[in-house]
Amino acid sequence: MAKISLIVNGNPVNANVDPRTLLVQFLRENLRLTGTHVGCDTSQCGACVVHLDGKAVKSCTTLAVMADGHEVKTIEGLAPDGAPLHPMQEAFREHHGLQCGFCTPGMIMTAVDIVHRKGHDLSEHTIREELEGNLCRCHRLPEYRSIDRGGRQGDGELRSRIVESPHRG
Amino acid sequence: MYEFKYHRPATVRQAANLLVKNEDAKVIAGGHTLLPVMKQRLASPPHLVDLSHIEGLDSIEVKGRSLVIGATATHADVAASAIVGEAIPALAELAGMIGDPAVRHKGTIGGSLANNDPTADYPAAVMALGATIVTNKRRLKPEEFFRGLFTTALENDEIITRVMFPVPKKAAYVKFRNQASRYALVGVFVAKRPSDVRVAVTGAGSEGVFRLTAFEEALKKRFSHKVLDGLTVPAEGLNSDLHGSAEYRAHLIAVLARRAVEAANAKA
Numbered sequence: 497m498a499k500i501s502l503i504v505n506g507n508p509v510n511a512n513v514d515p516r517t518l519l520v521q522f523l524r525e526n527l528r529l530t531g532t533h534v535g536c537d538t539s540q541c542g543a544c545v546v547h548l549d550g551k552a553v554k555s556c557t558t559l560a561v562m563a564d565g566h567e568v569k570t571i572e573g574l575a576p577d578g579a580p581l582h583p584m585q586e587a588f589r590e591h592h593g594l595q596c597g598f599c600t601p602g603m604i605m606t607a608v609d610i611v612h613r614k615g616h617d618l619s620e621h622t623i624r625e626e627l628e629g630n631l632c633r634c635h636r637l638p639e640y641r642s643i644d645r646g647g648r649q650g651d652g653e654l655r656s657r658i659v660e661s662p663h664r665g
Numbered sequence: 666m667y668e669f670k671y672h673r674p675a676t677v678r679q680a681a682n683l684l685v686k687n688e689d690a691k692v693i694a695g696g697h698t699l700l701p702v703m704k705q706r707l708a709s710p711p712h713l714v715d716l717s718h719i720e721g722l723d724s725i726e727v728k729g730r731s732l733v734i735g736a737t738a739t740h741a742d743v744a745a746s747a748i749v750g751e752a753i754p755a756l757a758e759l760a761g762m763i764g765d766p767a768v769r770h771k772g773t774i775g776g777s778l779a780n781n782d783p784t785a786d787y788p789a790a791v792m793a794l795g796a797t798i799v800t801n802k803r804r805l806k807p808e809e810f811f812r813g814l815f816t817t818a819l820e821n822d823e824i825i826t827r828v829m830f831p832v833p834k835k836a837a838y839v840k841f842r843n844q845a846s847r848y849a850l851v852g853v854f855v856a857k858r859p860s861d862v863r864v865a866v867t868g869a870g871s872e873g874v875f876r877l878t879a880f881e882e883a884l885k886k887r888f889s890h891k892v893l894d895g896l897t898v899p900a901e902g903l904n905s906d907l908h909g910s911a912e913y914r915a916h917l918i919a920v921l922a923r924r925a926v927e928a929a930n931a932k933a
Binding site for chain 2 (some may be wrong): 514516517527537538539542545551552553554557558559561562564565606609610613626628629630646
């Protein structure tokens with residue numbers, strides 16, 4: 497077993513884990529943060545995307561021990577319980593940027609990461625390229641377009657929210 | 666995944682000592698090749714030595730006429746680096762074409778080279794630019810380093826520490842992606858160096874990355890896609906699978922080589 501200490505959604509977490517525990521298993525099974533999903537389990541589908549030190553990573557291809565001493569943010573950490581949704585979540589809801597919803601947590605964590613890296617003014621082409629590592633199996637074109645639009649509206653709202661409240665996003 | 670012991674050394678020396686002490690230990694950095702293989706139980710190293718916390722091992726700098734990239738620099742680091750973009754823009758572009766954004770946040774240049782996947786992108790850049798692979802023990806030229814499919818000259822206790830890329834006059838990488846996996850079905854890296862031209866191909870060779878000497882000779886006389894008119898690539902020794910026949914890959918190599926030369930000239 498290995499002792500790990502990390503920050504998850506702003507809270508310090510200490511645990512004793514088998515080194516072969518994947519970060520996604522640790523989040524879901526130890527911490528009961530089941531918003532992060534396991535889709536393909538082969539680092540292709542992106543349902544398991546979380547932020548590690550502020551960068552989108554696939555938590556099915558990261559060991560929990562590798563996150564020792566680091567900061568993890570999951571979909572649950574975007575907006576606290578009872579608080580208004582994060583603007584990216586709100587944009588996905590508003591545009592119905594999902595069908596079955598299984599891929600949505602990963603899509604949103606990736607979308608927030610895209611805005612962090614590339615800014616707010618993004619073309620549809622850029623968004624599609626950047627979403628390359630997130631698969632939506634419902635994937636009818638109208639839904640996929642909703643994800644695009646949701647991502648873009650999220651950018652604009654995120655910008656205003658960041659200006660108002662620098663600690664968020 | 667089978668059980669293993671996890672080690673997090675703070676220096677390359679500590680990491681090397683761990684490898685000496687534990688013969689079947691494997692080095693891990695981003696983990697984006699090793700972990701999937703361990704999950705499938707195709708590999709079961711009893712010890713993992715994590716290099717990702719060794720300070721300075723991910724540095725990117727220009728030293729003299731070379732761009733020096735630390736082994737644990739991620740693909741995202743290289744793609745976004747202003748230093749790489751200035752010195753060898755083709756290399757930054759190549760790094761930005763690997764996998765997807767989340768994969769690029771974890772995968773490292775050292776890991777890609779040590780794995781020597783026949784469809785990986787970095788081997789083409791290292792071969793075409795004539796980079797030097799520096800380990801904790803020695804310096805290796807690409808021709809010495811790459812030894813066929815998933816095989817390199819690295820010894821059990823040897824760790825890549827950095828890669829030194831001589832800055833070329835012009836360079837470009839063009840990749841034709843496998844539509845499903847997004848790996849290179851064929852990728853061609855062309856580099857016009859001060860004294861010669863090198864053309865390296867990934868994705869197609871049954872023994873991994875290789876050079877196209879006939880194309881290099883033609884381009885050395887004049888660095889224009891026009892000198893490649895009529896030059897073809899033999900299909901012998903190329904991969905043939907459900908994604909494409911050897912003949913198709915041979916055809917693609919010639920087409921992509923032309924495009925890479927055009928792209929390199931367009932950049933200058």
